[in-house]
Amino acid sequence: MICSAFLVGYLLDYSQTGSFKMTNGILFKTDIAQYVITGLILMLIYLAFYGLFNHFFYATAAFYIFFAIYTVANKLKMLYRMEPIMPNDLNFLTNIRQILSMVTFKVIIVVVLVIILIITVCMILENIFTYELMKFSPLMRIIFVVLGILSIASFYDVNKEGTPINFVMTKAGYSNFTPNISLTANTNGPLLTFLGNMHIDIMDEPEGYSKESMTKIVKKYQKEADVINKNRSNNNLNKQTLIFVLSESFSDPSRVPNLKVNQEAAPNIMNIKNENTSGLMLSSGYGGGTANMEYMTFTGLAFNQFSKAVQSPYTQLVVNQKHPTNIVNSFKKSAAIHPYYGNFYDRQTVYPKFGFQSFRNLNTTGSLALKYKDTIDGNPYVSDESAYKDTLWQINQEHSGQFISLVTMQNHMPYNVMYPDNPFTVKGSATEITQQAENYAKSINFTDNSTKEFLDKIDAIQKPITIVWYGDHLPGLYSHNSMRKYNVVQHETDYFIYSNKYALEHGYGTKKLTDSTEVTDPNGFIPLALKQMNQKVTPYYALLTKVQEDLPAMAKNSVGKNASLYVDADGKQISSKHFSTNQKQLLHDYKLVQYDLTVGKGYSQSTINK
Template sequence: MSHQENFKKWSPWLIMIGFVIESMVLLIVIQALQSGNIKSALYWVVLHKKIYLFSTIILSIIAWGLTSLINRLWISNSLFIDLMIIFGFVNSQKMTFRQEPLLPSDLTMVTNANELSSMISLSSIIITVIVCLLVIVINFWGLRRLQLRKKTFKIPTRIAGVIITTLMIFSFFRINHTNGIVAKTFAKLGIQSYTWSLEDSANNNGPVIAFINSIDITVMDEPAGYSQARMQTIAKRYQKVANTINQHRTQSNINKQTLIYILSESFSDPTRVPNLKVSADPIPKIRKIKQTTTSGVMLSSGYGGGTANMEYMVDTSLTLNFFSKTLTTPFTQLVPNQKKAYAITDLFNTKNAIHTNTGTFYRRIDVYKKFGFQTFRNTDSKGKLKLHYTKKIQNSEYIGDDASYNNALWQVKQKQGGQFISLATMQNHMPFTNKYYHNDYTITGVAGKYNNAEITNYTEGLHLTDNSTKAFIDKLDKMKKPITVLWYGDHLASLYNGDSMATYNVQLHEPDYFIYSNKYARQHGYGTKKIKANANVVGSNALSALVLEQMHQKVSPYYALITKVLKELPAMASDSQNSTDALLVNQNNQQTYLRNLTASQRKIYEDYKLVQYDLTAGKSYLGRNNFMTLN
């Protein structure tokens, strides 16, 4: 037998060995991209040998399956390696900016590749593209030299590869079923779920396993005692609470009022950031507004990202920390699949949404349909739904707050009566480089030692928002109709020294908010000036209850429950600092814990969890009666 014939005889086995070696190397590369250096990646390999070898087997089987389908080694191998490189690169970027790994739910954002790429340095993208092209060239040339460019596997090997790969992939959908074979196998290998922290899951299990672990999504674990009878009891309880609250509320028809929710992208007061000094106050006008109206800080479940999660909690009054840790983004993973998604929009006959960016981001088009919005204007909109104001702010690629507010004002004028308007802005979105003509602020302090220039640029953007917001409020005050605005920042920008995160967990999850009723509303009994009680620190899930109180609006049993959550429970959010509990913060801005809740507080907490389960993952018993609507 000639050398060439002998090589061809053994080539399938050599190819399989090659898949294993490639997978081992790729895993180290992916881990190095995530950790920032090869030394840390090798240390992870040593520390997690079983997970590393298991991950190698997974990737090798995927490579085998791809080759079995395509049966052209240079094509399948190029595709496999390039996909892993892109996976590693995107994962590293998300870990940098969001402190969480790439997840299956993020794949729905692939249609927004242009917008996402604008947030990443051009040089990094170019390097990644060059590496991917080199992989294709090397595979084509190298495998040609080895005479392996033609058909690779015989039919039995191809069938086995497809079947085994398919079975393996389907098994991933049973990973989080604790009593299943797959879950037990993962447990024996030392793979932990790290339900309290996706970042810890990626750092310990590796990004590949962290990704796989998030395929099997559980919306929410069923709380103890869930039943139709229990939900009927809760409905009756909070109907009584609503009756008591409504004795002191004067407004019964919310459709006489206009309510505007404004999500101010990445807005937070930099002067409150620990160990950071700003040369001058960048937001004096918003600060004055906050001093004279209902205001405080909103406890956010995100840092550096997660905009849609805060929007979800504000709109629905549900809380992210009750959901399974595998459900990280309700907008993409939950709402589009719900038969009925309940939100503040249900209280209004007319509701319109505006977002000064692409509409497909976070599947907002699908989500807003579920929320009942009649129109959604965004940068993708055309014809009658086209945005009316699209001027970008100075050198920025994003539409400025001036234009965003003008779009909202246009919508206010379209209806004589009341309506609900949702506006999500983009001006202060990352990246924070060279966006403005000049920067008037100087930043000092250890919190800004790594990103001083970006923080300076970001602060200039806040100052521009400050001017735009005051001008917007002044225009509302001139309108002869009752208008109330909930204005809030969704999260802090991921600019500050990460060493401070664990120490200042609470402060770094507190963007600003205020609720403002215009002059007409205050003069005609549709709004108040300032609510002081329980307004200092508010969870995003409880803001709507505070808004309804500001508007003197009678409440349904559901919003009676949320009012109890607002008044009697600490503000709550998901905790990013290695805890299975919620991040709870009292009105003194001090972190507290579930174990510190009184019996009456615990009762409200458990009722709230049962209601959330019923409306999202349960039988929706409460959706069949008047629990959600004003009787």
């Protein structure tokens, strides 16, 4: 039992680091105490299984199967997203069939074979040694189960100073305050990191937070709004249609280091970018995190300013809010479209809280059903062409303006679809499986063509429409590239903002903005869109405008010890230590507002966005 516990602890840590050398260094040299504690917890969990089954080898089978699945899941998440399994990920268990569809068939077969092997061996051993092994009384069995539960539950207050568990773990060298969650998991191990994040604070209270300070901030940015609005002619947002299009995993592969594609995968989109407001978007995800980019675009709030344990604002924050401040509430009419299952990231709960009046997805039926669900050439996901058709249908349902969110699925992992007559070939050391990179290139080429057709149809509509179009993150295909070396470029996707012909001809749109557009972040899309639409702003949108124009693009960092990644217009990473005095004050104002609107007292909520 002891050997099994420490073996599983070792394999868990290896799933995190991906290196036996690094794992050995951590477990047997630098962080021995954390490894011992992990082993003890695993042993108590093992005992809990023993208490449940009262058969040693049945308990052994359950123990190894559970942690085999955990280890593989952690390895896959590190491979595709560079993040360990966190408590918030348990929400995806309600979508287990859809999750399995995203895992390669080879991995599923290997896991199934391992499970069969474990069960077979344990059944044989149980039959051989059934009379030699101890059986326990009901009282002892209950004690074993309780000990297992307590070993997990005791971590509830591990991050709260003064608690016994915090004292013990701190003495052992445990720390959960490293800004980078993957770095934390490397030293503590994925199990202790998981347990240490069961109970979290969403955001630390910024210095100087009070009702008085928030009143001053509202007044300050009301003045900024007055200045901005002198040069803006449109004061009724409901006369315009604003569409946010999140293009799943879209990012031009030609920018990826150590990767060469034989031809341009998205020539139409690159041409659209050249002629319209466009640039690169700094993503807070790699290989995943779609809903987090959604959250930032809707709210204008920065993911990196939450605590590092916040992995999904949707499921950890918004579900508990009553009326979160966001762009949807600025419109009288709004609709969301996502051609996948609506319960992913709890969207079916989150979207109504944002104010969406309808949400079309694969789960909805009747009048709320998706109108188009076609796929292309073996791809299991609804095509972008179909998603665009649903969006066009929604546009035509309203005579005046509305807000529409479209989140596509066509280019989602895994990239195993072998498209016929694929003209794309890929060379280079960036990706482990070249064929998948070639499949991805062909997939976004389909997106390229359907996006151009979509914009052509938008141009024919006789009402003002502005589209914010962006890729949410790179696909998790480039595992051979060092993230430490290529951190910035592998977190940059493409975006453009497009105003249709009617908007341009009637003073509701701008062809190409060039100020502070080279590199932005998802939280910068609201102010950029309003500027593109020549739309007057509220104090809140004035603050976001200042942040977008005067601060570098920001994202949650996945490498190193800094919680935030800041990137300037030249694509260079910079430190907040080098910010000017005005930039530091602006950033502090931003944090105060973010805290107030999310987990604070809400002093500004009734006035800042009016």
